[in-house]
Amino acid sequence: AQSVSQHNHHVILSEAASLELGCNYSYGGTVNLFWYVQYPGQHLQLLLKYFSGDPLVKGIKGFEAEFIKSKFSFNLRKPSVQWSDTAEYFCACRDTDKLIFGTGTRLQVFP
Amino acid sequence: NAGVTQTPKFQVLKTGQSMTLQCAQDMNHNSMYWYRQDPGMGLRLIYYSASEGTTDKGEVPNGYNVSRLNKREFSLRLESAAPSQTSVYFCASSVGTSNEQFFGPGTRLTVL
Numbered sequence: 001a002q003s004v005s006q007h008n009h010h011v012i013l014s015e016a017a018s019l020e021l022g023c024n025y026s027y028g029g030t031v032n033l034f035w036y037v038q039y040p041g042q043h044l045q046l047l048l049k050y051f052s053g054d055p056l057v058k059g060i061k062g063f064e065a066e067f068i069k070s071k072f073s074f075n076l077r078k079p080s081v082q083w084s085d086t087a088e089y090f091c092a093c094r095d096t097d098k099l100i101f102g103t104g105t106r107l108q109v110f111p
Numbered sequence: 112n113a114g115v116t117q118t119p120k121f122q123v124l125k126t127g128q129s130m131t132l133q134c135a136q137d138m139n140h141n142s143m144y145w146y147r148q149d150p151g152m153g154l155r156l157i158y159y160s161a162s163e164g165t166t167d168k169g170e171v172p173n174g175y176n177v178s179r180l181n182k183r184e185f186s187l188r189l190e191s192a193a194p195s196q197t198s199v200y201f202c203a204s205s206v207g208t209s210n211e212q213f214f215g216p217g218t219r220l221t222v223l
Contacts, residue, residue, distance in 0.1 A: 009151070032209050043201060043214040044154075051209075090153060094209050097161050098144070098169065103153035 002026055002095035006102035013081050013109050021076040021105050023065075023091030032094035033074040035065055038104075039087045047089075050074065061085070081109045112137050115215035117202050123221045124192045132187040132218050134202030142205045143185035144212060145169075145177060147198040154201065160185055192222045 003026040013019060035047040048059025055067040065076045074091060086109045091102040115136045124130055144159040156169030158177040166177050174196060176188045189196060199219050203212040
């Protein structure tokens, strides 16, 4: 079965710093990959997704992610974070007819 | 459109009590899911329904049952609640099983 690893459990940044959150999935083939964000007290919302095509995917709020097949990775990036990006971020990968989520990365951005 | 709705928002149970968490979606989605979210463990799939009339176990099904009542509704039942079931429960739906999932606002359940 597919598994998803997010190695950064807690990231603390100052505003305007650059962000990269790691995500690795366990095996290849055709993959559908997702990044979700959960703002404090809210439900999960989709940031971006990759199904096929251009491996650099742009999402909402200035986020992007790069699919690197050889590394089984789908890292999330943002050039300059804002205080409002404080949230928990989840990477997910499709496994047959369901999604497998990573354990999440808590991002705190200080002004 | 309301999207995915869940009731109740909060619930406190005593060990051994039963309850049903309700979920409904108005997006005409085929697939529906129940997750639990615990600190440091991310989201874990309890049960899912790939289409109306089918249900399957996820990663952590023990202690739970589900009913796909119709295309819109997917309920989660705790027959005899245990403190280990204290968690936040999220329902989600998707057009198909490979598509993005849309999440409800969650139910925060405490079992004493």
